[in-house]
Amino acid sequence: MPVPLSPDEAKAFLDSDAAPAVYLDLLDAVSFRTAGAALRLGVFEALADGPLPVDQLATRTGTDPLGLRILLDALTGYGYLTRTDGRYANSANTTRWLLRAAPGSFAPVLSVWTALLTHWWQDLESSVRTGGPTGDFYAWLEQHPDTLADFQTMLRGQADWLAEEIVELLPVPDDARSLVDVGGGHAGYPVALLTAHPHLRATVVDLAGALAQGARTVADAGLTDRVELRAGDLFTADLGTGHDLVLLFNIVHGYQREQTLTLLRRAAAALRPGGRIALLEPLADVPERPAGTGEAFVRMFSLNLFHTQGGRAYGYDELAELLGEAGFTDVRQQLLTRSDTDHLVTAVLAG
Template sequence: MPLYLDPDALHTFRDLNQGPGAMLDLIGAMAFRAAGTAQRLGLFEVVAAGPMSAAALAGKLGVPEQPLTVLLDALTGFGYLERTGEQYAAGPAASPWLDRNAGGGFAPALAVWHDLIGELWTGLEHAVRTGRPREPYYPWLERRPGTLRDFQTMLAGLAWMLAPAVVKAAPPVRGSLLDIGGGHAIYSLAFCRAAADLTATVVDLPGALEQGRAHVADAGLADRVRLVPGDLADPIEGRHDAVLLFNVVHGLDPSANADLFERVFAALRPGGVVLVLEPFADPPAGTGGHDAAFLGGFSLNLAATQGGRLYAFDEVAGWASAAGLTGLERLALDAPSTDELLVARREAQ
């Protein structure tokens, strides 16, 4: 959003006894909702074809011209569109990031966060007052195939980016890998590509596995990566040499995490390893600016919608140690991310 506070504006806000930071946040909230609405209408794909009048856009989108024009003008102010005379074109905040036809990288994230904040964050106050989400995220998501698809696409995009660094930082993994909450299966596929003798089992909710099925088929690794619908609270089947808990711990409350680590320990062969991938509540030194602000908001989202939160490395290490795991390590990734790896081992007998 092309907004900043110049010194004159700052003085005006102060003279009017108005909070400049909160005012910018208000405009940001309006811009976010307007962009999410435009996305749902399919505007960003249509304007990508070139400048168009409001009448032409209304015809293409199948909505009345007058209210659409109000939206178009607001989006122009927010930087999502540019207006020359009567013609609207994609602006710097939209192009190419939000055009799905051009592989716009932020389109799935905008769709997911728009639905999350528009629907589930209406329960934020309830969650803060009671310590419990009013409506839990994952069952809500399984009932929304479009949002679920966008959610897994968003995670898969991050996983494509991080997987090489994760495999490089992790100890070598051989034998049998269990990927709990592994949905899109990108991490299991990356570990399997790195070790020819590895087979993987990805356990996740049924809808979440749909993309995993497609990725496994595309990779031609259906004989080595098995997708098993299930709940992570269920007993863990089989014995494994490695278990991935990637971005799963932050969705659970402390007692569910303690229980999960105990079951993971029992499912590990002696000498096996647990890998936890998380942004920790105590991120690497130097994490600041928008990264730190996003982590705070992300943790609030977890509390509001899942009954989890971001945990400090030592909290996660505590559940691992209490379950009997040893040899704990904290490993940074060679990637532009606040995610880090926790490695814990079941001693070889």
């Protein structure tokens, strides 16, 4: 958790050169890493039913009592835990956000970013030096089922939060029959669209492991007869033809211009003339809504995309130009009201 500072301390670090601001980053980075360790060791879940002394917690989590106590004291200092009479408990914020069963739990996000920062960002300099990613992020994810499940759960949570507005904003004509969700994984968005439009069918194309969660979403919604889950590669899989709608949600930011253009052309080939493409993206032009974490998120997300996939956050103008090159017209963008950063970009296939 962020280091709490009195106004005087904050002034020294942030508004002057009296103290090195990077020291605060050091403490916050270590705090984040410590929380990730506690999550991986099962500390928060072990405390879900109430406070425990260190020995019992060590038995429950299969950890070394001394090492665990030192970790617990750090977590207490950072605000993740409290300690009373030698018993440790989850803080109110931990109970609300870091237990797996909490509504909209942040545990999958902590898990995914812990994996990114510990596994991928250790050689951040390399991609910046060479100009390319240091590995194949999605192939790696497919090999790490626990992180993959957390990754898809994290995105499914975002879909649960954003889908209602997206369904409202996306025009779907009464005679529309089918959509294809390219890289649709957890299938949260097509399920929301099919629920709102009973005449629609969907094809979801993604890697096999990613579709495991999609299969559950579709089954839970009772839509197995209207959704086809198609395992394959975005660049080679059969996307079908004559669709009314193509979704490319959180996909093109994984790629640079040429590959993005290829994907947009593949989307165009899958649509009927007059069909619509919809992209969901945190765009590089961060809107000036009340100052918040949006700007910081987009900058670090773009760096992560470049490092892990060779991609980046696109600006709207560049995306609109690429859509035009791929044969689309009537390009529009809409910043979603439930997000500081996510834009719905739509365009119509000329024809």
